[in-house]
Amino acid sequence: MATRDTAVRDPPYYVGDFKKQLRHGFGVYVYPNGYFRYEGEWKMGKKHGRGKLVMKDGSYYEGEFVDGEIEGNGLRYWAKSGASYSGQFSNGELHGFGVLQCGDGGRYEGEFSFGLKEGHGLLVDKDGHRYEGSFHQNKKHGEGQMRYRNGDQFEGGWLQDHKQGHGVMHFKDGSVYEGQWRSNQFSGKGTLLHSSGVIYEGPWSNGKPRGGASKIVIDRGDILEAFLDSPFTVEVHLVTEEEEPTQGEHGRLLQVSAGVRLPEIHPSSLDKIIKDLPEKPISTKFGFDFISYPLMERVFESRDSGGSMAPLPAAKSGSAQAGSPLPGVERESGSGSDETVLGRGSLGYLDGKPGSNCLEGDSTTLTESFAAIPAAHEDDTVAPPACQRTVDGQAKFTDLLLAPPPPDYKLFELMDEMEKKNHKTSASKTSIDKQAVVKSGSRNDMGGKGTGNAKKCTLDCSTLRTGEYVIMVSEVTSPPFLGRTLPPAFALLRISPAKHQGKSEMNKCK
Structure with missing residues (x-):
């Protein structure tokens, strides 16, 4: 049982309960350097149980302690960055499962290993990009899915925060690439179905098709x-x-x-x-x-x-349709008087400029x-x-x-x-x-x-x-x-x- 006279003998630093002249029970302790202040449970002179460790800059930890160390579940707040973490700790470090809320708006929910993201987790960064998958030493590593703020989606392999290995990318414009990646670029064998109707299947290097077209002959x-x-x-x-x-x-x-x-x-x-x-x-x-x-x-x-002989369809401005969306699709006649033949546009008679007789014109x-x-x-x-x-x-x-x-x-x-x-x-x-x-x-x-x-x-x-x-x-x-x-x-x-x-x-x- 703690005694009052013991508490009085150490008035500048500790106020609380003692047992065998050791801090034991509940008490408030101000460290000699004046930077740390602990308020909570003690056991034979060590912080043990639930308590709150407050730093002079406003940062703090509140949660479980074991034999003087931060261990178990708790809440950590960093005043300088505005970040906070709620989850499991070991030896004072983020370890286990927890939620890290960054001061810039980013958020991570998943597994940690001694202060680093490790294992499976969900990361939403400050720009709104959303990644769910494997992490290693704080970086996206392994298999994971990325949903970008602009609507693009990637699912596949990662290496040190870079897309690497096999993966599938769905772009917001409807284009789809499936194949090999290296350092965030198409590299190796892959197939791109472009939103324009172009298809390329073959080898890639640094994001460019090796066998792709460069010139019309x-x-x-x-x-x-x-x-x-x-x-x-x-x-x-x-x-x-x-x-x-x-x-x-x-x-x-x-x-x-x-x-x-x-x-x-x-x-x-x-x-x-x-x-x-x-x-x-x-x-x-x-x-x-x-x-x-x-x-x-x-x-x-x-x-x-x-x-x-069928009459020439009456073209209407804006009704032009480009060629078949994919190779091998045959052109078909329109079904109404306002339709054009698929693949033909509403061309003005003198329009010979690039794109005019495929896209728009004077009907x-x-x-x-x-x-x-x-x-x-x-x-x-x-x-x-x-x-x-x-x-x-x-x-x-x-x-x-x-x-x-x-x-x-x-x-x-x-x-x-x-x-x-x-x-x-x-x-x-x-x-x-x-x-x-x-x-x-x-x-x-x-x-x-x-x-x-x-x-x-x-x-x-x-x-x-x-x-x-x-x-x-x-x-x-x-x-x-x-x-x-x-x-x-x-x-x-x-x-x-x-x-x-x-x-x-x-x-x-x-």
Whole structure:
């Protein structure tokens, strides 16, 4: 039984119960350094039982003590950081199961080993990212699942806080990657199903596909040949940075478009042409610029429909659908009058800019312009070229046709005006000169450098002109695969007179 006289003999440091001149029972003790103060149970001179150890800076521990050490269950609070821990302790350290609430808003609930996160636990960091899985020495290590604040989710292996080994990542945009990881990056064999419809399956290195596409190549070289009355085909394939064929990649969305080369004339005159055009010229690898020209595709009707030609669907702005979401999915016809053919967009007749005939356009211009173009056969019609998705890094655009120049095609109008000013009609011109002009469509090439009759043709000037055009194949995958769009590929298209063109047709513009 404690005695009062013993308590009085040690008044500066301890007030409480004694037994055999030792602190025993309940008492308050202030350490000689003045920094610590203990209030609680004692046993033969040692803190034992429940008590509260308070530090001068406001930090404290409240809970169980065993033989003078913090042991068992308790609550620890750190005044400087505002963090708190409620759970199991051993020798004064966090050990066992507990909940650590950090001052910055982060929270950990799980297992500890001598002050470090160890074993299974749930961590929500200050940014709201949520990880549940294995820990080793305070780091994510082993198998675990991470849910990021932006909606991404990962489940798989971890090594020292880095994604490592096999894992599956679900991105917020719908993309999914399953495969090997190293230092938080795709590395090793894996498959990415991208939200744009692109699929890549194969080896990865530092987050990049080893066999992925880096460049578009138009087959048959830089020059394509076609006749006025014949459709033509554009085939492309994708290559890697090492110029090797792409492997394991499918689904990039490609668009084909056409253009007319700007004439090689005096810079002041060229500036006038460019100023009056509704769009900016596009540069090519050939060292010249071009302006887009309408391109169309012959669409053949199914023989099962009795051979009748279906009307061109009335396009509505915003109703365009890109190509099939995944390779191998066939295009289907729309079911209503406001539908477009799957894979075709509501293209404006003059829209040859990348993405226009796959994504959006002027539907009124499209309907009115193509209605005036006669079908090549009774069982087909024409429409803007459909975008194509690559399969094994390849794509083919078939049955392509250059459209007749529309009435408001500014480039031809301005080029004709320049031709009239620079090449006036001479009474001494021979009939041979006149025939040569008609045969070449009022010029020898699409650069506007031809000579001949400046009188405006009243019958054939609305037809396609022979000469040299530009074909461009560009990527319009949306969103871009891995944040990068492939640079466009170019080829020259030489249009020759129709195979069946007779003298009567040649003389229409005389």
